[in-house]
Amino acid sequence: MDQTPRSILLIEDDEGQALLTKEALEHEGFVVDVCRTGRQGLERIVAASFDVYLLDMKLPDLHGTEILRRITTMKPGAVCIILSGHGDEVLAVEAMKLGAYDYIIKSPHMGHLTALPVVIREVLERKHLKDEREQLQNELWEHARLLEERNVELRRANDELKRLDELKTDFVSMVSHELRTPMSTIKEFTAIIADGIAGDVTPDQTEYLSIITANVDRLSRIIDDLLDMAKIEAGRVLLNKRLVEPQALVDAVIQSMRPLAESKRVSLETDLPPGLPSLFVDADKMTQVLVNLVSNAIKFTDPGGKVRLAVFEQSTELEFSVSDTGVGIAPDDLPKLFEKFQQFRRSIGGSGSKGTGLGLAISRRLVELHGGSIRASSEPGKGSVFSFTLPKQHLDDVFREYLRAGVESAKRRQAPFSIAVVAVVKFQELMALYGLEEMSRMLKEMELLIRDTIRRRAGDVVIRWHRGEMVVMLSEVDKATAQTIMARLLRTINAWRLTVDGRAIKVSVTVATATYPDDALNDEELLRAADRQVQHAQEVKPCVLVVDDEPKVRQFIAEALEHRGYDVLAAEGGLQALELLKLHHADVILLDLMMPVMEGYEVYHLLKENPNTRDIPVIIVTGKGERTDERLGLDHPTYNHIAKPFQLEDLLAKVRDVLQQDPKGAG
Amino acid sequence: MMGKRVLIVDDESDLRYALAIRLRAAGFLCETAENGEEGLAKARQAPPPDLLIVDLLMPKMNGYEMLQRLKADPATAKIPAMVLTALPERARERQLAKLDSVIVMQKPFHSEQVVSAVQSLLDAAQGG
Numbered sequence: 171m172d173q174t175p176r177s178i179l180l181i182e183d184d185e186g187q188a189l190l191t192k193e194a195l196e197h198e199g200f201v202v203d204v205c206r207t208g209r210q211g212l213e214r215i216v217a218a219s220f221d222v223y224l225l226d227m228k229l230p231d232l233h234g235t236e237i238l239r240r241i242t243t244m245k246p247g248a249v250c251i252i253l254s255g256h257g258d259e260v261l262a263v264e265a266m267k268l269g270a271y272d273y274i275i276k277s278p279h280m281g282h283l284t285a286l287p288v289v290i291r292e293v294l295e296r297k298h299l300k301d302e303r304e305q306l307q308n309e310l311w312e313h314a315r316l317l318e319e320r321n322v323e324l325r326r327a328n329d330e331l332k333r334l335d336e337l338k339t340d341f342v343s344m345v346s347h348e349l350r351t352p353m354s355t356i357k358e359f360t361a362i363i364a365d366g367i368a369g370d371v372t373p374d375q376t377e378y379l380s381i382i383t384a385n386v387d388r389l390s391r392i393i394d395d396l397l398d399m400a401k402i403e404a405g406r407v408l409l410n411k412r413l414v415e416p417q418a419l420v421d422a423v424i425q426s427m428r429p430l431a432e433s434k435r436v437s438l439e440t441d442l443p444p445g446l447p448s449l450f451v452d453a454d455k456m457t458q459v460l461v462n463l464v465s466n467a468i469k470f471t472d473p474g475g476k477v478r479l480a481v482f483e484q485s486t487e488l489e490f491s492v493s494d495t496g497v498g499i500a501p502d503d504l505p506k507l508f509e510k511f512q513q514f515r516r517s518i519g520g521s522g523s524k525g526t527g528l529g530l531a532i533s534r535r536l537v538e539l540h541g542g543s544i545r546a547s548s549e550p551g552k553g554s555v556f557s558f559t560l561p562k563q564h565l566d567d568v569f570r571e572y573l574r575a576g577v578e579s580a581k582r583r584q585a586p587f588s589i590a591v592v593a594v595v596k597f598q599e600l601m602a603l604y605g606l607e608e609m610s611r612m613l614k615e616m617e618l619l620i621r622d623t624i625r626r627r628a629g630d631v632v633i634r635w636h637r638g639e640m641v642v643m644l645s646e647v648d649k650a651t652a653q654t655i656m657a658r659l660l661r662t663i664n665a666w667r668l669t670v671d672g673r674a675i676k677v678s679v680t681v682a683t684a685t686y687p688d689d690a691l692n693d694e695e696l697l698r699a700a701d702r703q704v705q706h707a708q709e710v711k712p713c714v715l716v717v718d719d720e721p722k723v724r725q726f727i728a729e730a731l732e733h734r735g736y737d738v739l740a741a742e743g744g745l746q747a748l749e750l751l752k753l754h755h756a757d758v759i760l761l762d763l764m765m766p767v768m769e770g771y772e773v774y775h776l777l778k779e780n781p782n783t784r785d786i787p788v789i790i791v792t793g794k795g796e797r798t799d800e801r802l803g804l805d806h807p808t809y810n811h812i813a814k815p816f817q818l819e820d821l822l823a824k825v826r827d828v829l830q831q832d833p834k835g836a837g
Numbered sequence: 838m839m840g841k842r843v844l845i846v847d848d849e850s851d852l853r854y855a856l857a858i859r860l861r862a863a864g865f866l867c868e869t870a871e872n873g874e875e876g877l878a879k880a881r882q883a884p885p886p887d888l889l890i891v892d893l894l895m896p897k898m899n900g901y902e903m904l905q906r907l908k909a910d911p912a913t914a915k916i917p918a919m920v921l922t923a924l925p926e927r928a929r930e931r932q933l934a935k936l937d938s939v940i941v942m943q944k945p946f947h948s949e950q951v952v953s954a955v956q957s958l959l960d961a962a963q964g965g
Contacts, residue, residue: 347894351849358855361949367862 181211198287208232435473441480471496491557498550588652595678597638649685715756744773846876847892873898
């Protein structure tokens with residue numbers, strides 16, 4: 171606070187009080203003006219401003235609140251302090267509501283004058299802070315506004331960039347189209363003539379026509395390579411990665427290269443050990459690279475020579491190598507091999523079609539885009555070896571990459587993308603009960619079942635098994651379809667039984683789906699959304715054990731319960747029920763009393779005797795008019811019953827009630 | 838195969854011409870159209886053509902739209918179609934995947950390939 175003394179306007183009609191107050195305040199360093207009536211005060215205020223307005227509430231001409239109102243209207247933000255008489259607290263409070271900063275009650279012997287300066291100073295401090303805060307708030311608003319403006323600008327710039335980007339793609343497409351069309355026409359008519367459709371053709375003419383065609387083909391290849399290179403250089407190559415078996419890749423390449431090799435009488439060999447890990451790569455691009463290397467090798471190898479394609483597994487990568495017994499490359503040429511437009515002077519060699527000069531440069535870029543590296547070595551006269559490496563990837567990374575790529579692809583194509591999570595209920599317990607091997611088998615079987623149900627080619631479904639959860643990716647599937655597919659899957663799995671040690675075990679799963687763009691906008695959110703649903707579902711799914719010897723009744727009740735979101739186990743008799751309870755957990759048991767072999771009563775007692783099952787609430791299903799209480803004991807806390815025939819709704823309500831009663835809570 | 842009618846729709850007149858020459862030499866009857874609009878009109882005339890050869894990129898109405906409309910009309914929905922295109926993979930995929938049409942040929946191609954493709958398309962259509 172600066173040093174200039176604060177000015178106070180005191181509006182007080184009592185002369186004595188006014189004088190004393192003025193003195194007291196001036197003693198404290200304030201400058202005080204006095205007005206004896208409300209009107210005078212207001213006139214004063216019109217002419218000048220004060221730091222503080224001290225108002226007596228009981229003035230002869232105007233009421234204090236009226237003056238207060240006028241002051242705050244004339245000078246918004248004015249600091250007004252009310253001086254009110256004893257017993258006028260209500261008035262004082264009202265004044266505060268009208269905008270007074272504070273009030274002080276006049277004590278009969280002016281004792282309040284000691285406190286008054288303190289109050290005034292406090293109030294001034296408060297005002298100062300209030301002003302500061304307002305200032306900061308304004309600055310904040312200003313910043314926010316600027317930020318918003320900048321955001322708008324950025325968004326606009328982004329849209330512009332996107333538009334230009336699209337234009338570029340179109341540019342490449344258009345160039346592609348414009349160049350290919352005339353080439354098409356040339357080839358067409360050349361072929362029409364060569365095929366004799368336009369009249370007989372002499373042998374010479376045939377030969378010349380084939381030269382024309384060969385050159386058009388060469389033009390075509392150069393254009394392809396140029397466009398490839400342009401895309402790579404502009405960073406516009408989109409890798410379409412998926413899990414690929416090295417063997418499959420190599421087989422495809424060899425198959426397409428065999429005709430060329432045979433026409434040159436060059437033998438084509440492969441060398442791949444079994445058990446090579448899968449690669450997560452763009453299969454088309456890798457094929458392109460391998461074809462490039464193998465065709466070069468064949469081209470520069472004399473008849474009778476050999477070309478060998480081998481794959482080695484290293485610690486963190488896979489190495490592909492193409493070796494030949496050809497003419498080799500001069501040491502001077504080696505360093506520049508993978509640069510653009512190098513037609514290296516391999517001597518004589520095959521006459522074969524000339525390359526475009528870009529093949530190796532493109533191959534290098536493609537390999538590097540995958541995180542690998544390429545190199546060559548050679549002995550002139552003996553042969554050359556071209557090899558490249560590709561990094562091995564962890565299954566988890568692959569999975570994330572797949573997910574990310576899937577969402578990106580969906581964004582580009584403006585198509586939906588869904589994932590579904592299938593989680594095995596009580597996975598840990600099952601694992602403990604049956605062991606790792608059995609669980610692995612179960613997961614494998616379930617995986618097949620799931621793939622079958624979803625009916626997609628194996629390559630499209632990526633499975634990540636992680637603590638009993640499987641994630642399935644459904645591309646171009648919208649939310650409604652995903653849910654339909656999953657409902658179907660749920661029914662299928664609920665009907666399926668796993669055989670362990672000759673016993674048929676029911677495995678329960680929960681399924682959840684999440685769809686881009688409905689539920690999430692990126693891969694991480696998508697996973698989280700699905701996981702959350704699964705967690706939730708697992709938490710609230712109570713398990714009901716239905717024990718009834720009538721299969722139709724069992725099925726009917728089971729389906730009704732499952733439909734309502736319960737997990738259901740079914741047993742046809744007491745023995746089976748007890749067996750099931752050894753393997754599974756149930757939250758409530760629906761027990762039919764009239765059953766052969768082991769009557770319901772016996773089962774009931776056995777359940778209550780066994781410490782593991784004693785506390786599971788049981789709903790007894792009795793026949794019409796049966797008296798059951800005596801034989802069962804009315805006092806057992808978990809006795810509930812329902813009589814046949816019952817309405818489904820009543821049964822469901824009973825189950826619900828019983829679960830809610832359960833002191834341990836439902837589930 | 839003799840006497841089957843093929844409608845060739847492509848804005849490149851040379852290409853239309855070349856295809857027609859080939860197909861006629863193989864015994865087909867050919868009609869041509871130079872854009873989607875004209876193609877649509879000609880395809881709707883009775884009797885309908887036995888096969889369509891359609892270029893994707895054309896003015897006035899592109900091949901994709903023309904095919905969509907024909908597929909939506911029960912009278913013409915069953916006519917097999919061969920799509921010609923020079924566009925890169927991606928564009929083709931998204932659009933054509935939604936259509937029931939059959940072969941996609943990338944330019945440049947040998948028109949012989951087209952002839953044999955036409956024959957197998959027609960065989961397949963007859964086989965139901």
